[in-house]
Amino acid sequence: MTEQMKIYTYPDPVLRSVCKPVENIDENIQKLIDSMAETMYAAPGIGLAATQVGVPIRLLVYDIHEEGDKRNLSVVINPEIVLAEDSIVFSEACLSVPDFSADVVRKARVKVKGVDREGNPLDIEAEDLEAVCLQHEIDHLNGVLYIDHISSLKRSLYKKKLKKMAK
Numbered sequence: 001m002t003e004q005m006k007i008y009t010y011p012d013p014v015l016r017s018v019c020k021p022v023e024n025i026d027e028n029i030q031k032l033i034d035s036m037a038e039t040m041y042a043a044p045g046i047g048l049a050a051t052q053v054g055v056p057i058r059l060l061v062y063d064i065h066e067e068g069d070k071r072n073l074s075v076v077i078n079p080e081i082v083l084a085e086d087s088i089v090f091s092e093a094c095l096s097v098p099d100f101s102a103d104v105v106r107k108a109r110v111k112v113k114g115v116d117r118e119g120n121p122l123d124i125e126a127e128d129l130e131a132v133c134l135q136h137e138i139d140h141l142n143g144v145l146y147i148d149h150i151s152s153l154k155r156s157l158y159k160k161k162l163k164k165m166a167k
């Protein structure tokens with residue numbers, strides 16, 4: 001049985017955690033992966049980092065296919081970007097930064113190493129949306145949000161919007 005988890009939102013300090021590597025892929029990690037997947041699909045979102053559900057460890061899940069029968073969960077434990085090339089501008093959103101989106105400059109292609117949920121080594125070559133998603137999620141594991149990559153003017157617009165919504 002799995003349960004959905006709470007997604008922490010900006011400016012919660014947990015989102016600024018620099019996450020620790022996963023050392024043992026045990027039963028608790030398997031449960032966490034299942035709960036994160038359920039939380040991501042329910043949101044709905046195309047990716048989720050453990051930080052966002054308040055667990056500061058280097059684990060992310062993603063699935064860039066939005067259509068039902070194409071969906072295929074990817075799990076990356078201890079991800080590392082080993083190659084990144086060319087630039088892409090992508091309009092990003094984040095489950096932890098509600099009611100906002102903005103263009104971010106990212107790498108268009110990345111190679112990411114890590115391990116899967118069985119502990120097998122992973123070597124992912126990604127481009128476009130998948131590359132953007134991986135960079136966005138790996139940023140989360142380092143306590144970085146996409147709004148850190150936008151202009152301070154746009155960021156202050158978002159902060160104003162949050163204040164208004166809180167009233």
Ligand code: GNR
Binds near residue numbers: 096136137
């Ligand atoms: O669901 C999400 N969509 C998205 C769109 C553009 C760029 C990045 C993302 S990731 C986001 C889910 C999320 O917040 N993951 O951390």
Ligand code: NI
Binds near residue numbers: 093094095096136140
């Ligand atoms: Ni996000």
